[in-house]
Amino acid sequence: MTARENASSTMPAENSSGEGAELLRQKLQQAEEALRGARAELECVLDLVTHGIRIVNKDYSIKAINRALAEMSGVSAEQVVGRKCYEIFPSVACHTGECRMARILGGEESVRVEIERARSDGSTVPCLVTAIPFHGPEGETAGIIETFRDITMRRQMQAQLLESEERYKALINLGTEVGEAVVMLQDESGIEALQTFVSDEWPRITGYDKNELLSMSFFDLVIPAERVASMERHRIKMSGKTLPGLFEINIVRRDGAIIPVELTSAFTMYRGQRANVAYIRDISERKKAEKELKKQTIIFQAHLDSSLDGIMVVDPEGNRLIQNSSVDRIWGIPQRAKNQPGAGPGLPVVSARTKDSQQFHDKVLRLANDPTEKIRDEVELINGKVIERYSAPITGADGKRYGRIWNFHDVTETKKAERALRESEELYRTLFENTGTATSLAEEDATIVLVNTEFEKLSGYSKAEIEGKKKWTEFIPAADLPLALEYSREISSDPSRIPNGFELRFVARNKRIKNVIVTVNRIPGGTRRIASIKDITRRKRVEKDLKKSRQRIRGLLEHVELVREEERKRIAVEIHDELGQLLTALKMDVVWLAKRIPAEQENMQKRASSMRQTVDMTIQSVKRISAELRPHVLDNLGLSAAIEWQVKQIKDVTGVDCRFVSSPPDVTPDADTAVALFRIFQEAITNAVRHSKASQIMVELRQFPVRIRLTVEDNGLGIKHSEINDAKAFGLIGIKEKARALGGDVEITGRPNRGTVITAEIPLRKKEDINGKDTYRG
Incomplete structure (x- = not known):
């Protein structure tokens, strides 16, 4: 590619980069403006807050403070923002x-x-500081926001509250020391008069602990x-209204005791709520004292009013202070004279009723002015x-002299009684001498002070030798003396326990022993005892002879009964063994003959059958007679089995509902006791079947x-009752004699239309006490 092409290819990129930078700058500028606005808004908001606020970055640099914190600290925001917090606000x-x-960064x-x-x-x-974290864009802790609340006013209020509480505690402690409880009553949580505060004295008074009281209504x-x-x-x-004065109520302690309390209360505010503060005192002891004082006053007044003596208290001027009704009754003082001033009420009226009115009047006036003299004399009235x-x-x-007390006692009847006593003593001496029995009068120490002629005859001593010189204990043999002394003590404590006539032996002159019956009584109103002694020596000899005669007769009856039982046993054995065989x-x-009679001889067959039935009936009669004379079961199986057999026989024959209980199941006395109890049982159950018209009979044997x-x-x-003691009731007499022969006893009781109960008790005999050979195997 050529340079031109390169240049042309890069032109748009340069333009684009410049536009982006401009856009970024604009956004940054906008963000800064927004940040400044946010900061201004934040500062405005912070300044509106009444307590101090400080924002600190986690590097301890101060990011912001508000106006309130600046005023509180005395520094401006410009002086502190951006500086370290520990430099500006060291602590x-x-x-x-x-x-x-550090604590926030540490995770709090x-x-x-x-x-x-x-x-x-x-x-x-003084400040209350609260610190919380604030976070960065990524959620990390960027620093802390702190609020500073000025608590100067709260500190002052706390100090005032503390001072008030100390005064209040002192008041409460003072109440506790003097026995007064303080209780705060508020209507809270749906409970009227909830106890929201109680002093230490209130739990002591009520018996509840504080936690219990604070959950209870006062009511x-x-x-x-x-x-x-x-x-x-x-x-x-x-x-908010007031009620004057104290009032008393009764509360129930936790232990159920009801105690009186004295209470006063006043309206107040407690913990920002309306309250009724009550001051309560336990007045139980005061009430007891008041009750006792009232009781003593009533008793004193009752004592005065119940006294037959006239009692009067006068002040030094002779004016009446206290007087009971007996004064007016004894002297007959009219109402108009009761309030007369002077030496006691009604003095002229009283003086006029005496035989020597002038002397009486003068003596009263003299005593009214005498601060020391006491007198006791008698005054005769004209009536x-x-x-x-x-x-x-x-x-x-x-x-100091407070007055004088007068006591008047009507002795008219006493004087009459003294005269009557003298006459009575004369009569008593005449009767004492002519009772017909030996009679003595002794002091509490046993000294004989008076005897009659019959006592002289009984003892062989003269009055001069006895009266004032001998004790009654000298006439009692040593063996009988403990019993006589016991009777003497009982006469002092409870005379009703002494038998009316008890037997003793009496030692006469020359140590002659006599049998006597003594009746002793205490003289009313004194300690002397009067004894009436009757000589029964001759009667005792007759009784002794009679007792020996009865013992011989009883021995003879026992022998006859023994012989009878042996004879019954012998006859029963002979009937059973010989006649039975x-x-x-x-x-x-008969059976052998019947088998040999031809079948066609019907009359002979019937006759033989009748003979066999007759023989069977005779055999059963022999068994029954033998058993009635002496049941074999008594000798072979014992008393319990014999009674059980007899009960079954009676039930089968008579249809009467008879029941038998034995405890233990096999009662095992000696032979004589077994036979006696069996015969007693036979007689008793026979009487029940024949005479009582009973439908049920219960027999019980217990060992x-x-x-x-x-x-x-x-x-x-x-x-x-008349039938029990009837001399012709030989069956019942036999029952009693059989039991007595073996040292036992029988009790027979009857209830009209409710039946009869016969109970026999016989002591168990030891083997060495059993005479003769015991053939009884029960």
Whole structure:
């Protein structure tokens, strides 16, 4: 290609390059103008913001500050833009890990700190600084934007608030020291009177902890009866109105106790909200003191009013201060004279009622002016009454005279009683001497002070030898003395526990022992005891002989019963063994004959069959009679099995619902006890079947460690009390005797139309206590 061609080929390229450069320059110029406009707009926006703003590149050069920061720092934007931030605004965080730029470049999304911003004049401004990153075109962190908020006013408010809180805490602490709680009540979260603040005293009073109280309405603590009135007062307070004075309410502690509190409250603002601040004091102790004072006042007044004595207190001038109603009653003072001034009310009226009115009047006036004299005398009235009078001055510990107390006691009846007592004593001595039994009167220390003639005869000693010289304990043998002393102590504490006549032995002269019955009573109103002693020595000898006779008869009855049982056993065995064998052989012969009778002889066949049935019936009768005399099951299987067999027999024969329970299943007493209990059972169940018209009979046999109990209960007519003790009721007498022979006891009770219960208890006997050979195998 030629040079011309080259030149011609390059011409368009040069033109094109020049046009592009121009276009680029124009765009750059436009971009700069847009940037200047954006900067102007940014500066305008920044200047409109009331708090300081600073933009710092990541190389720590200051990119921009607004007017507010310039005014806050005392420097202009021209002085700081383009310079390093640590040169213009140095701080202790610069070049450390606490540097806000370093923390943002380190990955934190924002940084918020409080600093003291230094001004150009050397002063400082407290600021809240918030730093956030700003990003370049590629999204990289290009620097930080910082906001500086002047918190001088907030610091001042915080200081004022702190000072207010300190004063408030001091007030609360003072309330705690004097036992007063402070509670802030606000209507929040749908809860009326929510407790939003409580002092330490309130948990102590209520028993709740602070967290519990701060979630509760104050009304939750008030008793239901006072809740509505408390709500009304709270609402009035929250409206800003005032309610004068203190008031009392009752609150329920956490433990359920109800305590009274005294409360006053006032409207206030708390945390920017309306509040009712309450000052509360626990007045439980005060209430107790008031209650006790009221109680003591009532008791004192009741004591005065209930006293039969007239009690009156007068001041040094004789004017009445205190007087009960008995004064007017004793002296008959009319209403018009009660308020009369002078030496006590109604003095002229009272004086006129005495036998020596002038002497009485003069003595009262003299005592009214005497600061020391005490008197006790008797005053006779013209109507026959006798008044015992006592008077003494009332003087304080400082020696000051406060008045005089008068006490009047109507002793008219006492005087009559004294006369009657003297007459009674004469009568008593006459009766004492002529009771017909030996009688003694002793002091609490056992000294005998008085005896009658019969006591002399019983003891063999004279009155002169006994009265004031001997103790009643000397007449009691040593073996009987503990019981007698125990009775003596019981007479002092609870006379009702002493039997009315108890037996003791009595030691007469020459150590002669006598049997006596003693009845002792305490003389009313004193400590002396009167004893009536009856000689029963002869009666005791007769009783002893009678007891021996009964023991011999009982022994004879036991022997007869034993012989009877042995005879029953022998006869039962003979009937069962011998007669049973003969009947069995006879039955075999009848069967043998029947087999040999020709079939055509029908009459003979019928006769032989009838004979065989008769023999079978006879065999069953022999078994029954043998069993009734002495059941083999009693000897072979034991008491429980024998009773169970007998119950089944009765149930099958009579149709009565009989039931038997044995615990343990096999009760195993000795042979004599087994036979006795079986015979008692037979008699009891026979009575129930024959006489009670019972439809149910329950038999229970229980063995305990030391005894056996048999109970037979039916639902029949019920035995009468007269039938239980009927001398002709030989069956019941036999039951009782069988049990007593073995040291046992029987209880029989009847309930009309509800049945009869017979219970027999017999002690278990040890092998060494069993006499004779025991052939019983149960």
